[in-house]
Amino acid sequence: MTSSPPLVPPPRLLMGPGPITAHPRVLQAMSQQLVGQFDPAMTGWMNDTMDLYRRVFRTANEQTFLVDGTSRAGIEAALVSLLEPGDRLLVPVFGRFGHLLREIGERCGAEVHTIERPWGEVFDVEEITSAVARVRPKVLALVQGDTSTTMNQPLAGLAEALAGDDVIVYCDATASLGGNELATDAWGLDVVTAGLQKCLGGPSGSAPITVSPRAVELVQGRRHVEAGIREDRDTARGTRIASNYLDLAMLIDYWGPRRLNHHTEATTMLYGARECARVLLDEGLDESVERHRLHGAAMLAGVQGLGLSVFGDQAHKMHNVVAVEIPDGVDGDAVRAGMLTDYGIEIGTSFGPLHGRVWRIGTMGWNARRDAVLTTLATLEQVLREAGAAVTAGGGTGAAREVYAG
């Protein structure tokens, strides 16, 4: 017998920057029994999932599917498949995840150029387009919503401004998708990736991706078929993609009508990803964004109503997360521990230059809800008072209620 006990998760309300509490429908879907990899039921669900995510990403891209890994696997699949060693990559960096794009680009052997904004700010579209004109990159890689700073980079108008350039635009929408507007085709984004653990209300472990026809063409130019699968192995074309697991050309063959064996699709994660999209589309994309806007506004008003300050350019904050400055003299980690221990509520810490300076409080997915917002504010008031902070009694829930009252 094992010494470890059965898994009984403690009750938690996850109000950090993600992962967040999963939607019950998603967990129900993920408890379903498996079918075979090429079962007609399975390939039907794969096709169905492609269609659902086309709607989620607002795209007509045929090549819209899942990468079997966390959101970071989706990012790396995009960059390693698009970039050959020596290719120029431009990354506008305004938080931790911009650094990640730069880092992955470097590992791909790309010549990486960055422009940077201080944490808490975003770029003007003109700053990006002028950098593109200067650097002339093959790929422009951008984060839409960077949870490290809570900022949401405006992307509308970028493609029109870049129309004369031949740059492939990649966007990491992990933190923003479902809670903030994203229009892949209307905005001219070539490749967009996401994860389930933010506004989609699922667990980490599956990365939806969409790839435009011209990005597919680029990737297919580097396509190789694995030995031992078929006798008619393709001969080399272009520089082979450095990863097998994250090779988008092979993933396209696997998800497409050829169904060419690659990895064994992570069935349970597919069930979860499919249900995340169904939950979102049942509500409606616009309705989900509006819900995230409302509850994000209530949380923002609430923390301000408690007397706390917030970090960053609030005009460009994502709807689904707010960075709250830790008051002087208050131990940020002790407050987080108090929230978790006494109330079962998780709020987030932060990274890099913001470490120890802000908490990050999320209102996303299933937890972008009135009771979740009000409970977090009510309990945060108690914990802050116990920590010796000056807080306005009832100021948090009161301000949030005012937002809800319109």
Next chain:
Amino acid sequence: MTSSPPLVPPPRLLMGPGPITAHPRVLQAMSQQLVGQFDPAMTGWMNDTMDLYRRVFRTANEQTFLVDGTSRAGIEAALVSLLEPGDRLLVPVFGRFGHLLREIGERCGAEVHTIERPWGEVFDVEEITSAVARVRPKVLALVQGDTSTTMNQPLAGLAEALAGDDVIVYCDATASLGGNELATDAWGLDVVTAGLQKCLGGPSGSAPITVSPRAVELVQGRRHVEAGIREDRDTARGTRIASNYLDLAMLIDYWGPRRLNHHTEATTMLYGARECARVLLDEGLDESVERHRLHGAAMLAGVQGLGLSVFGDQAHKMHNVVAVEIPDGVDGDAVRAGMLTDYGIEIGTSFGPLHGRVWRIGTMGWNARRDAVLTTLATLEQVLREAGAAVTAGGGTGAAREVYAG
């Protein structure tokens, strides 16, 4: 509203080469609610999972954890982290998954050397050691059980024979672990990876891995810390690993006491992987191997009792899968479709040189069971008869019953 219906999997008994029907305890664990990434409950389960897989792999390796992807992600994490461009890699190839190791090694930029055996055979230990002496590779990469051929490569004695060499031994135990003996430390294997979807009775999507101290040292020599995480970013050491997502040095920092943020752990897959190990260890490793031996022997006897021939060197067959030759004049795909449509039972097709020549029938994990074996044989008899094959009435279940009767 979405047009897609809720997910209701059709009833299936998955008797192919994997994925197989998941153990009910695993699905129950995977339906549990999420907790935060650094919640004490979560980090406790992570530590617990490391300990459980040390026992599964029969190792004392501190660095035993999960890679967040399918078994193929674990393979690539091992090879990309161990191999620098130009390093020599030796791969003994005796089936499709040997080709995969070669392929991934090539993508890592390694100088790849192979020795090959025809499909259906394994190597003598001396063939491998003499190739090591000739090639002097940095890494020797082997598949233990290759489902493409059903063969199980003997590994005991290999490390002793290689004692004078400084070669790092990597083993892909995806298909074999839990159903066939594997002794990481006793056999001197440095890095072993697996998946959940075979004898462990879970879904694809998580890759357990164990890494020996000397392999850890090698990997740590290539360690880099991501920008934007901490201010004290390490300066470059060794050649940076080409993948960020599959960088074992970063995964070790994430799973270790530093808990340095990397990906967001796939919580639900961790729940599943942990429960797979608990189910296996509750039964006992030796008991599980013996169960797979018994039901594999019954299935082998059963298909032979139906009058069918089997493919490959039966003295070196994995316990958990058998390759059955498709009789002349019988349409292999039609038989598989008949099994699925009329009986809800999946048996496997095959790849490469065996495509159209054999079916692969598995008895693994939760499905290494008497009723699963007997039902498969009873229904296969019917389908074969309908397909015009000469089959011995009652010969399959009869022969299997004899095995069970001892």
